[in-house]
Amino acid sequence: MSESSGGDAADSRSGTDSPDATDAADTTDSASDVPDSAGGSAAEHPPEGAAVVVCFDMDGVLVDSEDYWHAAEREEILPRVLADGSPTPDLDEVTGMYYGEIYDYLAEHYEVAVDKDEFMALYDETAEDIYGERVELLAGARPFVDDLRDAGVPVALVSSSPRDWIEVVLDRFGLAFDLVAPAEEFDGPGKPEPGLYEEAIRDLGGTVDRAVAVEDSENGVRAAARSGAYTIAVRDDHNADSDLSAADEVVALDRDDPEALYRAVRHSTRTIRESVSGSSGRSG
Incomplete structure (x- = not known):
């Protein structure tokens, strides 16, 4: 696990492309290209071009x-x-x-x-x-999520809040996701257990080894990491002393200018994809 103070996001899994690249995600990803994997487990050999999916927690990540x-x-x-x-x-x-x-x-x-x-x-x-x-929405969150989806990256909201709380946030801020996965609707234990993430990733058409999760709490970080997703933890005032060591990387969050977080998400989705496709890890 690495902790970033808002500079370059750490390389995710493999690859060396620059996190300063500004593309939201490759436009070739498509959830329809990925067969479901049973039990939330990743396919052993994901096909080239299989979707990289992104899961956001809500509380403490998208809203304060x-x-x-x-x-x-x-x-x-x-x-x-x-x-x-x-x-x-x-x-x-x-x-x-x-x-x-x-x-x-x-x-x-x-x-x-x-x-x-x-x-x-x-x-x-x-x-x-x-x-x-x-609550206030994280600056730039709506266009960032929209950009990911427009680029063909399936995006889920994976939250321990019940659906009626989530719907208030979605309606207030005009947010839209490919999947909303509240813990109350999952038939199993919620965070910190990994099942909620495993099911959400599978329902998006993805596999856990081609998934990125963004979390902020110890329980949420452990759930995402245990699922096998590449886990980005955000460090903010409310969790200044929390143990986020289970994450693959930790990004110091500036709620007024959260570009470091968005860059980390872009970089990790791109690098995961390239590690499977066998590219050099550099985008041209």
């Missing part, structure tokens, strides 16, 4: 919601949920998890004072304010 969630959890939610005298978890323990699974985790490891329905209602109430009124 973790700033608000962390404050709400520390100051309002956890004090109401945990019994008096119970220790308080480090937020990294639960950040990035589906909120239904957060309750299960707290009930297993701490002493809770509310039932699951009350817990989830509290999160839903908080989410309405955070997503409907407060």
